[in-house]
Amino acid sequence: MSDTAVALQHDEHDAHAGHHGPQGILKYLWSTDHKVIAMQYLFTGMFMAVIGGFMAYVFRMQLAFPGISVPGFGQVSPGEYNALVTNHGTIMIFWVAMPVLVAAFGNYLIPLMIGADDMVFPRINRLSYQIFLLSALVLLGSLFVQGGGFGGAWTSYPPLSAVGAYNQTQLGSSLWLIAVALEFVAFLLGGINFITTLMNSRAPGMKAYDIPLVAWMIVIASILFMLSVGPLIAGAVMLLFDQTLGTGFYDPARGGDPILWQHLFWFFGHPEVYVVLLPAIGITIDIIATFARKKVFGYKMMLYTTVATGVLSFFVWAHHQFVAGIDPRMANVFTVTTLLISVPIAELLFVIIATLYGGSIRLTTPMLWALAFMAEFLIGGVTGIFLGASGADIYFHDTYFVLAHFHYTFFPIAIIGSFAAFTYWFPKMFGKMMDERLGKIHFWGTVIPFNFIFIPLFVLGMGGQHRRIYNYQHFPELASAEMYNLREIATYALLVMLTFQLVFFFNCIKSWMNGKAAGRNPWQSNTLEWTTESPPPHGNWPVDEMPNVYRGPYEYAHPDREEDYWPQNEPS
Amino acid sequence: MKPIATTRSATGVPTGRLAVWWLLASEVVIFGGLLGSYLMMRLGHPEWADAAMHTNTWIGATNTFVLLTSSFTAVLAHQAAEKGDGKKAAGLLVLTIGGALTFLAIKSFEWYTEISHGYTITANNFWSFYYTAAGLHALHVIAGAIIMGFVAWDAFRGRELQRVELIGIYWHFVDVVWIFLFPLLYIAK
Numbered sequence: 080m081s082d083t084a085v086a087l088q089h090d091e092h093d094a095h096a097g098h099h100g101p102q103g104i105l106k107y108l109w110s111t112d113h114k115v116i117a118m119q120y121l122f123t124g125m126f127m128a129v130i131g132g133f134m135a136y137v138f139r140m141q142l143a144f145p146g147i148s149v150p151g152f153g154q155v156s157p158g159e160y161n162a163l164v165t166n167h168g169t170i171m172i173f174w175v176a177m178p179v180l181v182a183a184f185g186n187y188l189i190p191l192m193i194g195a196d197d198m199v200f201p202r203i204n205r206l207s208y209q210i211f212l213l214s215a216l217v218l219l220g221s222l223f224v225q226g227g228g229f230g231g232a233w234t235s236y237p238p239l240s241a242v243g244a245y246n247q248t249q250l251g252s253s254l255w256l257i258a259v260a261l262e263f264v265a266f267l268l269g270g271i272n273f274i275t276t277l278m279n280s281r282a283p284g285m286k287a288y289d290i291p292l293v294a295w296m297i298v299i300a301s302i303l304f305m306l307s308v309g310p311l312i313a314g315a316v317m318l319l320f321d322q323t324l325g326t327g328f329y330d331p332a333r334g335g336d337p338i339l340w341q342h343l344f345w346f347f348g349h350p351e352v353y354v355v356l357l358p359a360i361g362i363t364i365d366i367i368a369t370f371a372r373k374k375v376f377g378y379k380m381m382l383y384t385t386v387a388t389g390v391l392s393f394f395v396w397a398h399h400q401f402v403a404g405i406d407p408r409m410a411n412v413f414t415v416t417t418l419l420i421s422v423p424i425a426e427l428l429f430v431i432i433a434t435l436y437g438g439s440i441r442l443t444t445p446m447l448w449a450l451a452f453m454a455e456f457l458i459g460g461v462t463g464i465f466l467g468a469s470g471a472d473i474y475f476h477d478t479y480f481v482l483a484h485f486h487y488t489f490f491p492i493a494i495i496g497s498f499a500a501f502t503y504w505f506p507k508m509f510g511k512m513m514d515e516r517l518g519k520i521h522f523w524g525t526v527i528p529f530n531f532i533f534i535p536l537f538v539l540g541m542g543g544q545h546r547r548i549y550n551y552q553h554f555p556e557l558a559s560a561e562m563y564n565l566r567e568i569a570t571y572a573l574l575v576m577l578t579f580q581l582v583f584f585f586n587c588i589k590s591w592m593n594g595k596a597a598g599r600n601p602w603q604s605n606t607l608e609w610t611t612e613s614p615p616p617h618g619n620w621p622v623d624e625m626p627n628v629y630r631g632p633y634e635y636a637h638p639d640r641e642e643d644y645w646p647q648n649e650p651s
Numbered sequence: 652m653k654p655i656a657t658t659r660s661a662t663g664v665p666t667g668r669l670a671v672w673w674l675l676a677s678e679v680v681i682f683g684g685l686l687g688s689y690l691m692m693r694l695g696h697p698e699w700a701d702a703a704m705h706t707n708t709w710i711g712a713t714n715t716f717v718l719l720t721s722s723f724t725a726v727l728a729h730q731a732a733e734k735g736d737g738k739k740a741a742g743l744l745v746l747t748i749g750g751a752l753t754f755l756a757i758k759s760f761e762w763y764t765e766i767s768h769g770y771t772i773t774a775n776n777f778w779s780f781y782y783t784a785a786g787l788h789a790l791h792v793i794a795g796a797i798i799m800g801f802v803a804w805d806a807f808r809g810r811e812l813q814r815v816e817l818i819g820i821y822w823h824f825v826d827v828v829w830i831f832l833f834p835l836l837y838i839a840k
Binding site for chain 1: 654655656657659660661662664666669670673674676677678679680682683684685687688690691696703772773775776779780783787
């Protein structure tokens with residue numbers, strides 16, 4: 080055989096491999112298909128959520144019943160308690176909210192919604208997940224090294240985080256930092272992919288205002304992440320050098336500045352809230368338009384408002400530092416910007432409410448989740464006003480009021496938003512309908528206990544209960560019977576909520592095994608992902624049937640049409 | 652077979668070029684954060700000027716010249732690639748890699764001298780920033796040189812010529828970062 084023939088055969092082989100992908104188990108571990116990578120992110124995120132939930136269970140038991148031997152864990156030492164709360168926060172934000180809302184649904188939905196067969200950089204996409212998986216393993220490993228896991232809070236303030244003699248987890252803190260840095264790299268790679276895919280690979284005819292809002296929101300979130308995380312990456316390198324090489328970037332005794340870390344951290348940390356919020360809002364608006372059978376009220380307004388929120392989110396960070404000794408005049412500026420950002424967020428919620436108005440509402444499980452997202456997030460937003468005002472914040476700072484506030488924002492975002500998306504797109508992902516009755520039991524069994532966990536914590540916070548305390552028995556004024564009652568209510572509610580998650584897992588398995596076949600478009604929705612088979616094949620559509628787009632994504636109940644929906648790919 | 656997604660260009664800008672610009676946007680804020688921190692602290696610590704006295708401006712200037720010249724060869728490589736001359740583009744990229752290696756060699760000599768005089772990364776915060784910022788930049792030089800090797804190999808065989816431009820954009824960025832580092836770390840005494 081001549082060299083040319085060998086080369087030809089080789090090329091043919093490559094083309095073949097590229098088309099069908101690797102076979103067997105490798106198909107799932109080494110695939111470049113955006114849907115497989117989305118599943119990898121989704122299941123890793125769900126696995127990490129179980130771990131994060133277990134951590135919450137252990138430290139809530141310790142808080143309500145100090146000194147108890149927690150079933151499944153044993154006695155909690157102070158060091159372990161710190162490691163548990165720190166890693167609970169870190170995991171829930173970086174290894175649950177981000178991978179599920181941004182990476183999993185971004186990967187799954189963006190190519191399908193814009194009518195493409197994959198991302199523009201499939202192999203970088205695969206690399207992104209592999210780095211993410213590595214970061215998760217490093218984080219979990221850091222819990223078991225000598226000295227235990229890092230316990231200096233997810234904000235990792237120096238000098239506590241910088242000096243091994245203070246935090247007593249020399250190795251754990253460095254591994255924690257490396258894990259977070261790797262996770263950032265994974266999301267930068269993924270984010271560049273999302274942005275360029277949305278910009279360049281849209282179906283013929285799909286203009287900027289024809290893109291479903293959830294795809295827009297995930298991409299805007301990726302841009303926010305990219306622009307805010309840079310200074311923290313630099314700051315993390317400096318912190319790592321402080322930990323390992325003995326530099327003094329954050330050590331005041333050597334001319335360093337611990338507040339510098341707080342600025343770098345919160346310059347990222349606050350936009351990060353919107354990085355996870357925007358996808359959740361996008362999911363909500365898509366679900367609500369579908370199940371209200373109405374066009375989104377103010378598509379462009381929604382989009383511009385989102386951009387305004389993103390821009391403003393870069394100018395609010397110091398409201399986390401009102402008690403860190405910043406100039407009170409500076410605090411005033413940040414109070415104003417913080418109160419300002421509630422305007423566009425309120426606008427987003429009003430657009431959703433206006434979309435509901437006069438719709439013919441179908442109360443399916445995903446719709447219930449979407450509505451619950453708005454109701455619960457509203458409480459989180461309103462309590463944020465107290466904390467954004469520097470005067471009130473001086474009292475509330477580092478109490479359970481803050482903790483309850485941000486759980487009222489992050490729980491709706493990361494948990495309710497994810498369940499909304501999961502139950503809505505489950506028929507597309509797995510080709511089967513979920514059981515509605517089990518879904519509703521799970522819904523009420525999650526949302527009601529959630530309020531019973533965190534409303535008592537608001538009360539405790541107003542009563543002066545400080546965060547990061549391992550055992551309140553050592554603080555007589557915080558150890559009254561009333562306060563312990565509230566702590567126990569919160570813990571019992573958590574146990575109820577965690578138990579109801581079993582219903583969810585049961586429902587997933589039951590529906591996946593013998594649910595009703597979903598068909599292409601079970602919700603009579605307009606967007607492109609519903610025009611292909613469920614689950615979509617490799618390549619999403621047959622090559623000669625790639626969709627063209629003729630209209631926006633929310634043309635429900637159009638007066639000229641008999642059917643109350645009008646798919647984007649249907650010629651007029 | 653390449654995904655259809657990779658063949659589309661709704662914006663009219665090639666996808667690879669878009670991605671490189673977004674990559675650079677993410678890099679700008681990384682270096683921006685680091686240099687911003689340095690500037691804020693330097694303004695609060697006039698005594699850092701004493702430490703800065705010991706950086707070698709002449710070596711810094713030589714390296715600036717080396718890096719700028721290598722950017723020039725990267726532009727010529729792009730021009731050759733535009734004309735479809737992969738072999739010439741590859742040769743010019745190899746020259747650019749040569750510039751990168753010269754830069755790194757001078758840098759190693761410089762650091763070796765400084766460290767042996769006791770100006771290590773832990774000497775004080777000026778030197779901590781000096782090594783962190785220049786080190787992060789040097790990592791970018793190394794990464795760029797390695798990737799350029801792959802691009803040159805492909806270009807020599809006449810494949811993926813558009814990548815010559817992309818690595819060139821990245822290389823100019825590495826250059827521009829140095830243009831900021833040089834006055835901040837060397838000239839400001």
